[in-house]
Amino acid sequence: MPYFLLTEVVVGVVAGGVNALDSGSLTLLSYAASLPLVAVTALFGPVRPMSVAAVRAMCEVPGEELADGPAHSWAARGRASAWWTLHLGIGALISGMTLAVPPMAVLLIAVPVVGRMRDMRLGYGWFATDAAPYVAPLLGIGLLAGLTLCAVGAGRLLAGTAPVLLGPTAADRLAAAEERAADLAVRNRLARELHDAVGHALSAVTLQAAAARRMLERDPDFVREALAAIEDTTRRTVGELDAVLGLLRDGDPARPDTAPAPTLAADLDGLLSRTRAAGTTVTAHQDPGPAGDWAALPAIASREAYRIVQEGLTNALRHGAGPVELRIRVQAGPDTAHRELEIVMTNPPAAPAEDRETRTTGGRGLRGSAERAALLGGSVEAGPHGDRWRLRAVLPLAGEAR
Template identity: 80%
Template sequence: MNRLFGARARLRWIHLILGGALLMPYFLLAQVGVGMAAGGVNVLSSLPLTLAAYAAALPLAAVTAVYGLVRPLSVAAVRAMCAVPGERLAEGPARSWAARGRTSAWWTLHLGVGAVISGMTLAVPPMAVVLIALPFSAGLRDSGLGLGWFGTGAEPYAAPLLGAGLLGGLALCAAGSGALLARLAPVLLGPTAADRLAAAEERAADLAVRNRLARELHDAVGHALSAVTLQAAAARRVLDSDPGFVREALAAIEDTTRRTVGELDAVLGLLRDGDPARRDAAPAPTLAADLDGLLARTRASGTPVTARQDPGPVRDWAHLPAIASREAYRIVQEGLSNALRHGAGPVELRIRVRDAAGTGHLEMEITMTNPPAAPQDQAPRTTGGRGLRGAAERAALLGGRVEAGVHEDRWRLRAVLPLAEDAR
């Protein structure tokens, strides 16, 4: 009984009646055409002509369903009333002709079957009520209503059984039709291969943006925490003997934390924003504008840094492509963070732009070396090497590469970044 009269069955019944209501404009238009073709006859006065108008209305409905917005309308109705899981249905308008064809088939089926069920819903209950009341009303029996409708000679006491059978048949037809549409909905309204590809591309783009923002957070916050920790430790060691160094260290801590809080706030704001275009515009420091400050803050922690810069053909870091300047800065920042956390001595940094093996194409080479700390002095790793992976991902975005490891008894980080042709 629950399958015939339960909440799910009732909602699907309403869904079918909605389909019948949606067919009415098409039916009225087809009724005019069929009536004119039949010589101005009232279509509703003839069952064959009514059926002809119904048949003519279905192609009209199919044609209008090729418009893309019909699919989201149908999907919303199916989700609300047919108990079909949302993940099995497509999102958004139908764009490809394959998706439009499926939507047209669904629209025609929904409206066609819904019209039949709607007609039965309007006609069967009054007929069943008359039949059920027939044995108890002399007026109904004398009027010729009831079993005379069916051309039978059955006794009036059989009429209630027939009426109950009609109601049961209506409920069975409605439940069966609703179940059929619910089964066909994922087939006709489900995502096509093009829909799945578009969704996968959208997810990949969103994941790429989130990964980039995660790298920004890791590099900015990780470097800041490493620098602040070492600056505070160095200041504590010489608190009584070198007040000038302590003041410089505290000023560096203040500057580092202020800058990092600003970057953190900007990136978190972009992560909360639902607009992918704004999230893709996350601010980031550049080699041209922020390298000197980065080196100064690193030196303030007590680690000597020797930097040699050779812009070569580009003449000035400000002439670098913006993306190359941003990614180069973050790679240098990650190298300095590694040196602060795991190194044991002065850092040598060299940045230069050169011709790539005489090909005429420019590339930037970043090389950073420092003595590795003794095993007992190394800080324990808690990040799993995500920083070096992030540096490699940054270089790969530009078609470059990153190498990191021990080279001639020193830890070396080397990155090579191709530059655009107009970076001169």
Template identity: 75%
Template structure:
């Protein structure tokens, strides 16, 4: 350390060269990794597989070119060999248009070329544009693969001979092969030429692998039809999940609300009205038993997606389950006045089954909403009405109207239509082409649903 320099100045002065050497070493290691690393080796194998896949096409075109050339051996003529190679590549592309090339290629690229899966298409070709791109990929893969495979077979033995040439006099007397190779393969230059050939082979293989990896997202990536199909699949899956969520919410949510109110009412009169307590406990038992059956049916859909299996509990309907629903709600201490008018059919069993099921769930959600938020008697009206459109055609509608006073501190404005249950009721009605309205009406809270039954509904 020179006089006047602070402590550590010498270390700092040497840090720059050391950092530069470390950076250069890291760059060298990175370059070697790109040439000889696991990914580079897998891409090389992927190219060799492409060359093997081109071999049947090449053998076929080799025979055809040999016949057209007068029955000569194509492999004995370099020009004819390249002609056969040039014809075999478009022939492979033609067959790729009609085969399952894209899904097989996508699987191979994802496993061997290091291309992220989200950049590649899933499933079979859905359009001619996708098939054309797959055919272009097939041509590129098999064409480059054949070239790299040929070099991988020819270059290493040639390089070994050149590297060993200075050490074996018998090899020095052999002058067969290309003229340029015989001129350059002197005992002094042959080892360098052999090493250069090996290096060239590695560089060509690595470059071809990188080219395929960069071309894969363009040629094997999702098309507009693929994205549309994926979006439709996600929408269908979301629709199923929303339907199951509605079933769980309506069945379990209503049961929990009813059981809670029944238990509270029974606790309050436990000593003074044993008969009411017994009635409330019976209602709780019935509610939980029915809810367990509905829950099992929904969980069965989640397990195997089969709503029609023999052990599945039937979905509740107006005809079979409305009276029980009203009785369980009244057992909680809430007064429910029901007005039912099935219309000309005279029986709820005569309306379409799907309308009966969805109407039951809408009534169930309305009662559950009233139990949670209301503070007074509930008035329910269910009626089949006949309407006439502008063309004079008669149509029947099922109208459900439920009103109840708002609870204390939870006025009509506070209970918005943003609840999941009311959203689910609106979705149920929309599936049938109907509508649901919920909100304050003349000082009360009103839920009104209209479900079309069709012109010929009975």
């Protein structure tokens, strides 16, 4: 109606200052002139979300067939403009028919029962015939039926064209896929943090408690050390768990790096001491390279390296037997222009007859370590190596994370 009223005034002025509504041809011309205005306004962003909401509410079109959000390309804007123009153009015709047809139909249906209306010609000579009082109601009912069919047909036409004109474009699908991929990456990151932190803590605490129980009578000093390690491990893990759950609760996937993550510089020695408190011998050889300090490593490399070492120690505690040898060093990369961090951890595998934890599920930790290394462009290898089990990770220290 706003578009039509505007063009009706303009057409009336151009036609010599007449009222365009007094002329059928000028009325149709005003209607035709309003459609380009409708199409132009539909190119603006809010039109598509508004149209999609209307279609979902009134046309019963499945939501997955329609695009969400404003159009991001001219092709999408053009399709949304086409549907908006079709919607308003057909809606204007149905609205005009709805205003004119019902009163006329009621009048025709009332002809046989209202005496004064029987002789009304209403501009049609055949109303004055003897059959007019009986034909008029049928004509009125036919007009109402035609109006109903037109409204239903218009609704089905709009519902049928909505998935084509308001459906997601290739750009929309790409944006949705990127959003899902980003969300999945955040979820995987948080899952790795939970697995590494909680999994290591549970394995270490279990073995520390078992060792303390066995040495309760023979070595009270060892028991006190094991209990202190249990206290320290659980306190750290509760803090990490609370921070990760806070991220999940707040629903802020845009800042995955705010998840708690100790580094080699901050907690490598503590990690090794807590592992030793479980009764496992760990021999560590550390070579930070020319810098002479793990604090000189890039923060993300130091963080991911810590988690990889933690996962290797967890596997050694759960599935290994005997001492663990750990070597961490900074060395020249393959092109000699960049450095890389190498982590090598070996330990004897547990014999099948030993009373060790039976693995019913697993592999997530090693897969998570491989994902961590891949983020930096590195790699992780794990498997039998001679008569020992070996975990080897290589993390480039130059360039950005992938």
